[in-house]
Amino acid sequence: MPATSPSILYRQHLDIVQQRATAALERGGFDHLLVPSGTLHYQAFDDRDYPYAVNPHFKAWAPLTRNPGSWLVFTPGHKPKLVYLQPHDYWHVVPEAPDGHWVEHFDIKIIRDANDAQQHLPKNSTRCAILGEPQSSLGKYGAYKPNNPAPVLDYLHYHRSFKTPYEVEMMREANRTGVHAHRAAERAFRAGASEFGIHLAYCQAARQDANDLPYSNIVALNEHGAILHYTERDRLPPKDIRSFLIDAGASHAGYASDITRSYATDTGGEFQALIDAVDAAQRKMCDQVRAGTDYKRIHIDAHLALAGILRDAGVLKVSPETALETGVSSAFFPHGIGHGIGLQVHDVAGFAASDSGGSIDKPAGHPYLRLTRMLEPGMAVTIEPGIYFIDMLLDEVKKNGHADAVNWDKVEALKPYGGIRIEDDVVCTDGEPENLTREAFAAAA
Known part of the structure; x- marks a missing residue:
């Protein structure tokens, strides 16, 4: 069996997850780690539930994303326990029994009612670090209520920034799916489809919908590309289609991809030239994702590069340095250069100073940057x-x-x-960065 097989990568991943959990429990002074998968939330005055989102701490252990009411139990020195809810239900599809290469690594307990999980949890809840949302409380008087101890979370969140080879592979697959769907979306755009029609083409190609995608697709034609989180999706195409911006990702085994591309109808026009210039600059920024590089430096360098593009295009009359110092560059580039990515599309610990807590400030005048850390091997970021x-x-x-x-x-x-926005998912290594998104586009071509 090759060293890169999913089963071997997963086993190695789980070993690291257990090592981190053991260290986190020691930091917090706890004996056990409990992680509920999460519960369904219902709309006010209605019996309709919101889309279920699995607890990211739960899916860090097992590739399960549609299993509310389940629990992960870990005690150092013991095999992890998976309390798996498989209810008696004729209103909904019941989850199938756990299956796959990963199940052998767990002591699996099947329950039919969510409350039955308590019998499989450690008896003394006060000795447990319980990570999750308040709605996951279990037992009389909420004995097993998530306490989310800061020393445990600080440690786990900080180290979650460093992806295991298994996690990188899952993200690689998420990029492949996302790129396949992006190509379908571009074809729909070229054919004159509406924003809604392009969105449907994307979902069809990805074989994912709102409950599967890591975030709501941004599908913007013409002026809508100036709304950073545009998700209205007009049902009819505009009379004159000039441009297209799509920010859309995909999921694989609980891991996310986050990909953005921009297009012009007139491929020989001025706006396409701007797109080409941003694309070239973005590739250079991706090459900065190297060990020892301050992510804040990439952000500031991006302002200088984009201001230079605007000056060359005749939009700015001042130098890139002056545009940055006066805040003019922020009018054209108002968001951060990117963020961490992994189990969540905006992954945790972007500002973490260490695994003991603390935070690293954002650069003055740049309030929307989501990551301020020094890059190290294993970190995955967007550019x-x-x-x-x-x-x-x-x-x-x-x-x-x-x-x-x-x-x-x-x-x-x-x-x-x-x-215009162009976005790739990039992994920092000991050498050259690994661009998962460009790799997937090249393979698809």
């Missing part, structure tokens, strides 16, 4: 520079006395195209 033409932010440039820095005629000509 997503963007250029947008947003009225509200451009008005602030004028109010702040920097109107002379901008060629407003050029801005007016480009505003109908909305914006």
Whole structure:
């Protein structure tokens, strides 16, 4: 069996997860780790449930994402226990019995009622670190209520930033699925489909819907590309389709991909030239994802690079350095360069100073950066520079006395195209970074 087989990678992954859990319990002074998978949440004054989202701490152990009411129990020195809810139910599909290469690593207890989990949990709940949401409480008077102890969470969250080879492989598969769907979405755009139609083409190609995707798809035509989290999805296409921005990911075994691409209808026009320039700059930014690099430095360098592109395009009249110092660059690039990614699309511990807590501040004037740590091997991040033409932010440039820095005629000509964003998922290694997204696009081509 090859060293990269899923079963071997998973076994190695689980060994590391157990080592981390043991150390985290020691930090917190607990004997046992309990992780509920989570419960269904219901809408107010209704019996409709919201889409279920599994506890990320639960799916870090087992590749289960649709199993509310289950529990993971770990006591150092003992085989992990999976309390698996398989209810008697004729209203819904009942989860099948656990199966696959991973099940041999667990002591599996099947229960038919969620309350029956308590009999399989450690008797003294006060000795348990219980990680989850309040709704997962179990037992009389909520004896097994999640306590989320800070020393345990700080340790686990910090080290979750370092992906195991198994996790990288799961993210690689999520990128392959996402890229396949992105190509279908581009074809739908080229064929003149509406935003809603493109979204459906994406979901069909990914074979995932709202309950599967790691986040709500951003599918934006024309001016809608200037709305950073645009999710309205018009049902009819605009009369004149000029541009297309899609930010959409996919899931695999509980792990996420996060991919963004931008397109122009006129492939030889000015907006396409801007896209090409951002794409070239983004590739260089991805190459900065190397051990020992401060992620904040990549963010600041991105501002300089994007301001240089805008200056070369005739949009800015000032140097990139001046655009950065005056805040003008932030009007065109208002978000952070990226974030951690893994079990969650915006993964935890982006600001963690150490596994004992503390935080690393964001650069002054850049409130939306989601990661401030030094990059180390095993960390997985996104790199997503963007250029947008947003009225509200451009008005602030004028109010702040920097109107002379901008060629407003050029801005007016480009505003109908909305914006540009290009995003890849990149893993930091001991050497060259591994770009999971570009790798998947190259394979698909």
